[in-house]
Amino acid sequence: MNVAVCVKQIPDPAVPGSLSSDHTLDRSGKLILDESDSYGVEMALQLVDAAGGGEVTLISMAPNDEVSGLRTALAMGAAKAILVSDPALAGSDALSTAKVLAKSIERAGDIDLVLAATESSDGYTGTVPAQVGELLGWPALTFSRHVEIADGKVKVQRQTEAGYDEVEASLPAIVSVTAGVVEPRYPSFKGIMAAKNKPVDKVTAADLGLDASQVGWAGARQEIVNVEQAPARQAGEKFEDDGTGAEKIVAFLEQLKVV
Amino acid sequence: MIVEFDPTPEQEQFRAVVRDFAEGEIAPNAAAWDRDHVFPVDAVRAMGKLGLFGLPFPEEYGGGGADYLTYCIAIEEIARADASMAITLEAGVSLGAAPFFYSGTEEQKQEYLVPMIAGEVLGAFGLTEAEAGSDAGATRTRATLDESTSEWVIDGQKTFITNSGTEITKCVTITARTAPNEITNIVVDSGTTGFVVQPPYRKMGWHASDTHELVFDGCRVPEDHVLGVRGEGFKTFLRILDDGRIAIAALALGMASACLDASVAYANQRQAFGGPIGRYQSIAFKCADMAVAVENARNLVYKAAWLREQGRPIREAAAMAKLYASEIAVDATREAVQIHGGYGYIDETLVSRFYRDAKILEIGEGTSEIQRLILARGLGLPVE
Numbered sequence: 001m002n003v004a005v006c007v008k009q010i011p012d013p014a015v016p017g018s019l020s021s022d023h024t025l026d027r028s029g030k031l032i033l034d035e036s037d038s039y040g041v042e043m044a045l046q047l048v049d050a051a052g053g054g055e056v057t058l059i060s061m062a063p064n065d066e067v068s069g070l071r072t073a074l075a076m077g078a079a080k081a082i083l084v085s086d087p088a089l090a091g092s093d094a095l096s097t098a099k100v101l102a103k104s105i106e107r108a109g110d111i112d113l114v115l116a117a118t119e120s121s122d123g124y125t126g127t128v129p130a131q132v133g134e135l136l137g138w139p140a141l142t143f144s145r146h147v148e149i150a151d152g153k154v155k156v157q158r159q160t161e162a163g164y165d166e167v168e169a170s171l172p173a174i175v176s177v178t179a180g181v182v183e184p185r186y187p188s189f190k191g192i193m194a195a196k197n198k199p200v201d202k203v204t205a206a207d208l209g210l211d212a213s214q215v216g217w218a219g220a221r222q223e224i225v226n227v228e229q230a231p232a233r234q235a236g237e238k239f240e241d242d243g244t245g246a247e248k249i250v251a252f253l254e255q256l257k258v259v
Numbered sequence: 260m261i262v263e264f265d266p267t268p269e270q271e272q273f274r275a276v277v278r279d280f281a282e283g284e285i286a287p288n289a290a291a292w293d294r295d296h297v298f299p300v301d302a303v304r305a306m307g308k309l310g311l312f313g314l315p316f317p318e319e320y321g322g323g324g325a326d327y328l329t330y331c332i333a334i335e336e337i338a339r340a341d342a343s344m345a346i347t348l349e350a351g352v353s354l355g356a357a358p359f360f361y362s363g364t365e366e367q368k369q370e371y372l373v374p375m376i377a378g379e380v381l382g383a384f385g386l387t388e389a390e391a392g393s394d395a396g397a398t399r400t401r402a403t404l405d406e407s408t409s410e411w412v413i414d415g416q417k418t419f420i421t422n423s424g425t426e427i428t429k430c431v432t433i434t435a436r437t438a439p440n441e442i443t444n445i446v447v448d449s450g451t452t453g454f455v456v457q458p459p460y461r462k463m464g465w466h467a468s469d470t471h472e473l474v475f476d477g478c479r480v481p482e483d484h485v486l487g488v489r490g491e492g493f494k495t496f497l498r499i500l501d502d503g504r505i506a507i508a509a510l511a512l513g514m515a516s517a518c519l520d521a522s523v524a525y526a527n528q529r530q531a532f533g534g535p536i537g538r539y540q541s542i543a544f545k546c547a548d549m550a551v552a553v554e555n556a557r558n559l560v561y562k563a564a565w566l567r568e569q570g571r572p573i574r575e576a577a578a579m580a581k582l583y584a585s586e587i588a589v590d591a592t593r594e595a596v597q598i599h600g601g602y603g604y605i606d607e608t609l610v611s612r613f614y615r616d617a618k619i620l621e622i623g624e625g626t627s628e629i630q631r632l633i634l635a636r637g638l639g640l641p642v643e
Contacts, residue, residue: 071272186280188310189323192269 001051001149003044004105005078006116006132007037009062009069013121023224024091025122031062033069034122038184040115040177041073043147045185047113051149055079057111059104061089061097067200074195075187082108086204091217094123098131100215103208105136107201113154114174118143129176139169142176266561270329277333280309281340289341292467293612296459298425299467303347306337307378312351316360320368321376327502328564331509335560338513339520342616343467345510346623350421350468351375353503355382358432358444362487362495371430371446380429385417385473386496393629395434395442395493400475402435402445409482411435411445413453413475419623424456424471431473434492442492446484453478464615501573503624504581508560511584511620514613515556518588518595519549521610525599536598545594552587559583575637582630585620592617 009031011017018026033041044056058073058081065085074081082104089100105111114136119126133140144156145164154173157164187195205215213219239248253259266274284305292299306312314330316322323329330352338345359372359382374380391397400415413435417423423431430448437443447454457472487495523546526537536542563576595610596603603610621627635642 075272075276186276186309187272189269189273189314189325189329190310190318192272192276193324196269 001048001054001113002057002108002111003048003054004057004059004108004111004114005037005040005044005073006059006101006114006128007041007069007073008034008117008120008122009060009066010034010120010122017122019227022091023227027063031066031069033072034117034120036117036119036121036179038073038076039179039181040117041076041078042182042184043177044113044115045077046182047147047149054112057082057108059101059108059114060084061092061100061104063087063090065202070200071192071195072187074198074200075191076185077191078198080199080201082201082203084203084205084208086206088205088212088216088218091220092215093220093222094125094127095131095221096215096219098128098135099210099219100205100208101128102132102135103210104203105132107203107208112171113149114138114172115147116174116176118176118178129174133174136172136174139173140176141167141169141173144175144177145181147175147177147181264558264561266328266332270332273325273329274332274336277309277311277336278339280305281337281344285337285344286340289344289467290607290609290612292341292343294466294606296461296466298347298469299344300426302344303351303381303425303427304378306344306348311337311348312356312378313376315352316356316372316376320360320373326564327505327567328561331506331560331564334506334509335513335516338510339517341467342510342514342613343465345513346465346468347381347422349503349506349510350383351378351381353499353506354384355422355432357499357502358382358384358486358495361498362444362491367446367486374429380427381422381425382429383420383423383431384496384499385420385423385431385433387419388416389418393625395496398434398436398442400433400435402437402443404437404482405479408479410479411437411482411484413445413447413478413480415475417473417475419460420471420473422469423473424459425469428469432486433473433475434496437489441490443489444486444492444495445480446486447475447478447480451478451480463618464612465619500624501577502567504577504630505560505563505567505573507620507624508556508563508577508580508584511581511588511617512553512556512560514617514620515549515584515588515591516553518591518610518613519546519553522546522549522595522598525602529600542598545598549591549594552591556580556584556587575634578625578630578633578637581625582627582634585617586627588617588620 012032020026048054048056056078058070058078060070061084070081084100084104105114116129130140141156143159145159146157148155153168153170155168158167159178310323311333313322314325315327318324334345334349337348356372356375359367375382402411402413405412428449430446432444432446434442435445453476455474460470526542527535529536559580563580566576567573592614596614599610602608
């Protein structure tokens with residue numbers, strides 16, 4: 001069972017980020033593994049382990065040949081990685097990103113299942129996994145809180161507001177997993193040392209057969225016109241409790257339709 | 260001359276992993292463990308799962324095959340969150356497992372070292388007695404060979420023994436007098452008849468670390484429970500104490516660096532008389548002095564670890580690192596409490612716990628006075 005995991009390398013969320021003049025996030029510094037992708041990596045390792053064979057391949061698109069985040073996932077136990085790094089990819093929107101990832105998955109070859117996070121911690125579009133599925137012509141299952149492989153199918157519990165739906169699809173397929181699908185392991189020192197020698201296949205858009213006009217600013221269907229600070233949170237409404245506090249709270253909750 | 264101060268990228272990556280682990284799994288619980296005097300077995304097992312107990316040992320025994328500096332970095336990072344868990348790790352590795360690695364037979368390594376490395380069990384080292392600590396020659400615990408049953412019969416007691424009474428403690432390696440001028444290391448399994456673990460001490464700090472007095476009353480263990488060569492107990496524990504001092508120094512370094520970070524953050528955040536207290540030189544300069552001390556300690560600890568990795572003599576370097584790092588840790592915790600003012604005296608704050616936890620660093624694994632004695636002797640002085 002071979003599983004590919006789409007992993008994004010992002011600026012450290014603990015460090016205040018900044019925007020470039022083109023309104024995109026400045027990604028020139030050191031990047032780290034998006035924590036939301038560590039769940040997919042762990043899930044993939046467990047599925048391969050349960051299948052008794054196969055390997056986990058990482059798929060990542062990042063500027064400046066960045067591998068720091070990939071090293072973390074390789075140290076967790078992934079076998080190898082494909083890194084797409086190319087100045088032509090700057091300004092890629094979600095669809096361009098999906099094209100690159102889909103081509104990379106084809107390049108990896110012999111993949112039974114692709115895992116991805118439901119959304120990245122920096123972009124938050126949440127559309128890429130389904131787009132990749134469409135481009136590959138594979139079923140895409142989203143928001144999975146539980147994943148298992150049985151009878152040559154992938155079965156997931158799809159998180160809903162009220163609970164979960166049980167959904168299954170034939171393989172190959174792409175599945176997006178929520179944080180909490182499994183508890184990601186901490187990489188061991190042995191894993192970190194082993195990761196040093198694991199292969200990272202560095203490729204450009206052209207290597208994937210993508211024309212520069214299809215990706216980056218040139219291929220983007222989306223344009224960032226302006227970026228503004230989110231409005232500060234409005235102050236809440238204050239009630240002095242004159243003996244009717246409980247009723248007022250209930251009335252407020254009813255207005256929100258939560259009771 | 261080439262001087263290289265940067266740890267390798269892999270060492271830095273592992274530091275980040277251990278820091279993540281310490282911040283995620285240990286720091287949120289440390290105050291409660293301290294308050295309730297709980298030895299958190301699950302957290303110890305989690306450290307085992309992360310491979311911390313096997314770091315400096317070879318992979319053939321399940322170890323991480325890491326260099327000594329990597330092990331020190333792990334202790335430093337755990338100590339930034341909780342000194343109790345750091346000493347549990349340090350004692351588990353340097354005092355529990357290391358004697359088996361250095362002196363054990365292959366059979367002993369398989370039986371004891373392998374599960375210790377996995378973090379499934381803990382070993383302890385029993386050297387100190389009521390009237391013998393650094394003066395190990397005064398050891399009174401006696402082991403007499405009963406030829407008729409091929410067993411050692413052990414009588415005596417040991418004090419302040421770390422990790423000796425946890426639910427996962429597998430054994431205690433003790434120093435015992437096996438002839439008038441002969442000290443031998445003998446392994447006593449937990450639960451052996453005649454081996455009594457007294458209730459845990461009530462300590463000033465290190466509340467989540469397990470420390471007991473041990474009593475041996477006609478305790479019988481098989482003859483082959485000697486660890487290493489009979490009569491070479493001195494040699495073994497001198498070696499493990501030298502190594503252990505570097506690790507204790509790393510622990511002290513972690514505590515001091517956490518105090519520095521907490522102090523700087525607090526000095527920037529706490530407002531008094533219309534601005535952060537960090538704008539006062541009386542506070543800012545304390546932080547500056549603390550930064551110098553932390554930097555010095557780090558250089559001493561890392562250099563000692565490097566010397567050990569090179570197979571060079573480490574006695575003086577280890578003593579210097581241990582002496583300096585433990586004393587600046589006590590200073591740093593005291594000044595950090597001062598900077599935090601009243602909040603620094605409240606149980607729940609990190610610096611308050613660290614203030615109580617730091618003092619033992621100047622005492623355990625050789626007092627500051629013993630370190631100075633080692634150094635003075637190394638200088639060729641006729642000091643007694």
